[in-house]
Amino acid sequence: MKIIETRIEDVKIIEPKIFCDERGFFMETWNERVFREAGISSVFVQDNHSRSVRNTLRGLHYQIKQPQGKLVRVSKGEVFDVAVDLREYSPTFGQWVGEYLSSENHRMLWVPPGFAHGFLVVSDTADFQYKCTNIYAPEYERSINWNDQELAIEWPLGDATKPLVSLKDQQADSFSNADKYTKGDISL
Numbered sequence: 001m002k003i004i005e006t007r008i009e010d011v012k013i014i015e016p017k018i019f020c021d022e023r024g025f026f027m028e029t030w031n032e033r034v035f036r037e038a039g040i041s042s043v044f045v046q047d048n049h050s051r052s053v054r055n056t057l058r059g060l061h062y063q064i065k066q067p068q069g070k071l072v073r074v075s076k077g078e079v080f081d082v083a084v085d086l087r088e089y090s091p092t093f094g095q096w097v098g099e100y101l102s103s104e105n106h107r108m109l110w111v112p113p114g115f116a117h118g119f120l121v122v123s124d125t126a127d128f129q130y131k132c133t134n135i136y137a138p139e140y141e142r143s144i145n146w147n148d149q150e151l152a153i154e155w156p157l158g159d160a161t162k163p164l165v166s167l168k169d170q171q172a173d174s175f176s177n178a179d180k181y182t183k184g185d186i187s188l
């Protein structure tokens with residue numbers, strides 16, 4: 001397994017070791033000891049799986065209490081996956097990281113607690129799977145506008161002018177109005 005740093009210190013790309021033979025491939029998608037030794041020692045309590053059609057954009061989501069760290073990957077198709085640093089005390093506060101994750105590159109992204117997360121589907125469909133360090137708490141869930149001008153995320157929309165977005169995400173907050181994290185909110 002290879003850990004690749006991103007421009008935000010705590011967000012990591014993980015490239016699992018792929019074992020190929022005439023049958024296909026094998027990979028470990030999570031191994032407690034290996035991840036702990038790589039610096040990701042969180043306990044995961046919920047696994048999720050969503051399927052989306054091309055041009056779907058989910059996000060940017062976070063929970064202001066019970067913040068979730070997310071280990072995300074794509075088992076079919078390709079997405080552009082984004083993490084936004086919402087920790088007011090962080091040197092990279094308000095900055096974002098975007099990475100292509102696909103069933104071809106097998107890459108995962110570690111999005112720690114303290115970040116908003118979202119993705120855009122750039123294949124016909126995408127199956128998106130992730131482990132979370134905290135359970136879903138809709139009362140604490142928040143959404144920031146994917147198209148926020150201050151964040152200026154460079155979504156690879158191609159010819160599409162607008163992505164497919166849920167009603168909830170159409171009513172998302174601006175980054176400047178959104179709830180942020182202070183130091184006591186996050187324990188890594």
Ligand SMILES: Cc1cn([C@H]2C[C@H](O)[C@@H](COP(=O)(O)OP(=O)(O)O[C@H]3O[C@@H](C)C(=O)[C@@H](O)[C@H]3O)O2)c(=O)[nH]c1=O
Pocket residue numbers: 048050058059060061062070117118119136166168
């Ligand atoms: C996220 C979630 C949703 N649901 C339900 C609520 C709702 O009826 C339905 C669809 O929910 P949403 O529209 O919020 O699903 P979605 O837009 O896919 O939400 C997800 O987006 C990505 C970007 C994330 O980072 C995730 O943490 C999560 O917020 O599923 C659960 O039961 N458990 C969960 O953990």
